[in-house]
Amino acid sequence: MSTQIHLAQQPEADELLGRSPLAALVGMLLDQQVPMEWAFSGPYTIAQRMGADDLDAARIAESDPDAFGEVLKEKPAVHRYPGSMAKRIQQLCQYLVDEYDGEASAVWQDAASGAELLGRLKALPGFGEQKAKIFLALLGKQYGVQPEGWREAAGAYGEQGAYRSAADITGPESLAKVRAHKQEMKRAAKAAKKA
Template sequence: MEATLHLAQDPEADALLGRSPLAALTGMLLDQQIPMEWAFKGPATIAGRMGAWDLDAHEIAAMDPEAFAALLSEKPAVHRYPGSMAKRIQQLCRYLVDHYDGDAEAVWRDAGDGPALLKRLEELPGFGRQKAQIFLALLGKQLGVRPTGWREAAGAYGEERSFRSVADITGPESLAKVRAHKQEMKAAAKAAGAAKAAGR
């Protein structure tokens, strides 16, 4: 896997995401309750603090949980909730070690089709359906992983130029479009909630 991504909006961090399947999965895992760029810069920050140029599932899985949590908590913290995210990253790495011998790319390398790949992604710790579909769309749209039926399995996130998620971000302009879409969705959800409350 070697691609040019623009999710962290930081050349070094984006280069790691493009060459490292585990870094890409970890960035996706971190992408909740914090700005997207912060989340996807996380893997490079973790690698740097571990004195490595890449992430290693075996090494992370074997680390003392308190030491790994401390590593994520160093300022600037990798996430708003570094302790809980440290646990999740270690859970993900242990799962990859147990099921794929630590090879993150094996999750999608030989997946037969889109639905099978979606199922594998949903089985990863910390990956619900939405996160799995977004990552599947990212694989198809930007990382060249396109098993039969991948767009359909990714749902709305697989649609071409949909600007719904990180899968569609290729630079500042598309980032702004995705942000605008998310703001619209939040506003719509808020309005729907208000209408429901008023109708009681």
Template sequence: MTAKKSAANGKTANGKAATARTTTGKAAGKTAPAEIHIAQNPEADELLGRSPLAALVGMLLDQQVPMEWAFTGPYTIAERLGRDDLDAHEIAAYDPEAFTELFKTKPAVHRYPGSMAQRVQQLCQYLVDEYDGDATALWSEVEDGKELLARLKALPGYGEQKAKIFTAVLGKRYGVTPKGWREAAGSYGDKDSYRSAADITGPESLAKVRAFKQEAKAAAKAAKAAK
């Protein structure tokens, strides 16, 4: 068993990896469910608040679709699986074609259901291989924000920017605050900012984040045109 796996030894009664547990490591966060409003859907946000894996999957899906759509995805997946939470072992072992169909069923989980279904399965397989399927183990034993960011960047489907945003999500919304987490998150870790999913606490902040994204996109487009 690897060092990563040894930090992820929580199991449910049926032998599957626990989807929620008390964090006792160096980056221990809140043990109670977090209050999340990213999906702007009570049931979806409730799942995000109590399920680390749902939060990771929602962040993975957050590309080329509105944030609300992306972060509602984990709830939609769980509902179609007939579960009240996501389980990395189950998803990793799921028949790929059937899992893709689950994504394609209207309303679709994502604008690109085929590729994103594959990425979600790859993410879950990585968690099974490296952390015994326990998403919480990603951050429960990290020394600092730098290590947290490195672990997130290693996830399938997570690049530099997505890893920084999720570092900020963990710090601002879930109470996972290892030393240096704001620095690791870059500008996404700034206080009183409206840059990403990490800053959404309701409809008003969602509108501000959306406006920031639109302005940033317009600025990038203008800069490219000026070259």
């Protein structure tokens, strides 16, 4: 797996996301309550602080929780909530070790259908329905992982030509379109609450 990714909007971080399935999963896990670029640059920051050029699920899973927490807390912090995200990353990595021999790409490599892949993604610690659908759309649109029915399984995030999520970001212009869509959704939600 090696593809051109522009989620972090930083060449080194995006290069890691393009070649490392685990980095892509960790970036998606971090993508909550922080700007997307911050979340997706997190895997690169973690790898650098661990003295590695990639993330290793077994190494992260086996790390002392306090020491791994410090990796995320070091300034600038990897996330707004570095302690809780450190625990979630370790839980994700432990699950990958237990279920997929530590190989993140094994989650999707032999999925026979989009529905099966969605089920596997939803089983990952920290991945709910929406996050799983967004990541499925990201795999299909940017990583070439396209089991039969993947667009349908990803729901609205799988639509071609949409600008709804990380799955649709291929550069600064599409990032601006996704941000505009999210702001419009927030405005609509506020308006619905007032009605």
